[in-house]
Amino acid sequence: xxxxxxxxxxxxxxQAKAGRPFKHVGSLHAYDKEMAIKSARDLYTRRNEGNGIWxxxxxxIVSSEAIDGEAFFDPSNDKVYRHPxxxxxxxxxxxx
Amino acid sequence: MENERKLEEFQQKIxxxxxIEPKDWMPEKYRQTLIRQISQHAHSEIIGMQPEGNWLTxxxxxxxxxxxxxxxxxEAGHGLYLYCAAETLGVKRxxxxxxxxxxxxxxxxVFNYPTLTWADMGAVGWLVDGAAIVNQVSLxxxxxxxxxxxxxxxxxxxxxxxxxxxxxxxxxxxxxEEQKQMAQDALNRWWWPSIMxxxxxxxxxxxxxxxxxxxxxxxxxxxxxxxxxxxTIEQGHHLGLTFPDPNLKFNEETxxxxxxxxxxxxxxxxxKGNGPGNKLRINHHIKAHEDGKWVREAAKAYxxxxxxxxxxx
Numbered sequence: 001x002x003x004x005x006x007x008x009x010x011x012x013x014x015q016a017k018a019g020r021p022f023k024h025v026g027s028l029h030a031y032d033k034e035m036a037i038k039s040a041r042d043l044y045t046r047r048n049e050g051n052g053i054w055x056x057x058x059x060x061i062v063s064s065e066a067i068d069g070e071a072f073f074d075p076s077n078d079k080v081y082r083h084p085x086x087x088x089x090x091x092x093x094x095x096x
Numbered sequence: 097m098e099n100e101r102k103l104e105e106f107q108q109k110i111x112x113x114x115x116i117e118p119k120d121w122m123p124e125k126y127r128q129t130l131i132r133q134i135s136q137h138a139h140s141e142i143i144g145m146q147p148e149g150n151w152l153t154x155x156x157x158x159x160x161x162x163x164x165x166x167x168x169x170x171e172a173g174h175g176l177y178l179y180c181a182a183e184t185l186g187v188k189r190x191x192x193x194x195x196x197x198x199x200x201x202x203x204x205x206v207f208n209y210p211t212l213t214w215a216d217m218g219a220v221g222w223l224v225d226g227a228a229i230v231n232q233v234s235l236x237x238x239x240x241x242x243x244x245x246x247x248x249x250x251x252x253x254x255x256x257x258x259x260x261x262x263x264x265x266x267x268x269x270x271x272x273e274e275q276k277q278m279a280q281d282a283l284n285r286w287w288w289p290s291i292m293x294x295x296x297x298x299x300x301x302x303x304x305x306x307x308x309x310x311x312x313x314x315x316x317x318x319x320x321x322x323x324x325x326x327x328t329i330e331q332g333h334h335l336g337l338t339f340p341d342p343n344l345k346f347n348e349e350t351x352x353x354x355x356x357x358x359x360x361x362x363x364x365x366x367x368k369g370n371g372p373g374n375k376l377r378i379n380h381h382i383k384a385h386e387d388g389k390w391v392r393e394a395a396k397a398y399x400x401x402x403x404x405x406x407x408x409x
Contacts, residue, residue: 004389006189007396026246027180029189031392032399043173047253065119 007031008057012040015052022054110311115241118184126310129303130240131185132201133312135192138178139203143377145171147211147220156214163260164217170257174250181242197382205363206289208371215268215275215282221261223283223290223328229254230324231294239311262331269335276337283332284340291355292363294321300360325353 006029013022025044030036036055045053064072080086089096102121109116116122145168152168155161179189195201206224211217232254236247268279295317298304307313332339343356365371 004190004392005396006392007399009183025249026177027183028176031395032402035395035399043176046170046173063119065117 007035009059010036010040010055011058011061012044013054013056014044014050015054016050018051022052025049027058107309110239110309113239113311115244116239117241125306126312127185129307129310129312130243131182131187133307134178134182134185134240134243135187135195136202136204138175138182138192139196139201140207141171141175141178143203143207143381144224146377146380147207147209147373148217150211151214151217154214155217160217160264167221167257167260170253174246174253177246177249178243181240181246184242193385197378197385199369199378202367203377204293205366205371206293208366208373208377209285209289210372212285213278213282215264215278216286218261218264218268218279219282219286221257221259222265222331223261223286224293225254225257225261226328226331227290227293227324229258230320230327234315234320235313237311237314265335265337269337279335280337283337287340288359288362291321291325292358294318294324296360296363297358322352325355329353 008030009027010030011027012025014025015022028036028039028043030039033055037053040053040055044050076082103123106116106121106123106126116126148164148168148171152161152164155164179192182192183189192201196203206227211220229251232247232251236244236251238244238247265279265283268275270276295301298316298318301317304313304316308316329339329344341356343354345354346352347354366374369375
């Protein structure tokens with residue numbers, strides 16, 4: 001990296017309302033945590049998009065895409081009995 | 097052989113409207129096209145701040161000034177969303193800036209025209225942002241995930257830009273005779289550049305077919321241009337202003353407005369760097385970047401110091 005760079009790449013997650021999950025909205029460059037979260041506020045919440053922000057260095061994210069591709073999810077494919085529709089319930093049985 | 101099979105699977109994903117994500121396999125040409133297009137789009141947002149910044153200190157009221165400032169801040173944000181999307185393709189931010197400064201990367205030619213009067217703030221918002229919105233709404237459906245998500249966010253924010261521009265046009269068009277003249281003059285100067293924003297005709301567009309096949313673009317230049325013209329003319333009628341094209345006429349058969357041939361010599365002349373503001377825009381960007389160098393260096397030195405003191409403690 002040259003000496004004049006744009007800092008570290010961070011990923012930004014926003015919580016739209018209390019109680020809701022944090023969702024990835026994009027990324028930004030900053031040199032440290034404090035600058036990153038202030039930039040995230042200015043960049044991603046100019047219109048009350050959220051009341052919670054998480055930021056994390058991009059390089060610290062572990063992604064399944066980088067591991068094994070589609071095969072990574074194979075273990076769940078042959079377990080149809082995990083789904084409620086797998087089970088036959090006699091006619092007339094309610095609220096189950 | 098391997099590549100052919102991958103290419104076929106890739107096209108099947110595209111045809112099934114499955115978005116392509118950064119770590120998915122993609123043809124090299126798909127990657128290169130996106131790097132060019134997204135970075136060009138990002139540069140346009142950033143350079144686009146300059147013609148508007150020109151009026152920031154001379155806005156006619158505090159209200160107008162606050163609005164213009166918010167709009168310019170949005171443009172900076174849009175540029176940053178797009179740089180981030182472009183970076184997921186494996187090119188660093190520093191590289192994009194270097195290509196811009198060296199003239200290897202382009203930005204929308206429309207920002208090479210000067211903003212001569214306050215009415216230009218109206219015309220730019222109404223016409224230039226209006227044209228950009230037509231293009232960007234279509235690009236929400238682009239096949240590359242990060243680009244598509246950036247477009248969705250940008251479109252949500254962009255509609256205020258066009259409305260504030262139209263409001264300025266209404267105020268001037270309904271004002272004194274001089275103000276009306278000013279609005280008309282701005283429309284005269286910005287109409288053709290805004291139409292040219294959609295790029296060359298489909299028959300002349302070098303990258304169009306492959307881009308449509310890969311759904312990087314969802315509609316052709318001419319389709320988008322026609323949509324923009326149709327809706328903008330109706331808006332212009334509310335202002336009582338005249339468009340600078342005597343051949344602008346509704347065609348009952350096609351249900352579209354016909355328009356005069358576009359002056360492509362003018363277009364290519366500006367693309368090639370001979371527009372009224374090309375050198376000014378790039379030189380200003382380089383200067384701003386160099387003036388900010390000490391801030392980046394200080395921020396970096398500070399982050400190093402903080403990390404070091406943590407390690408010692």
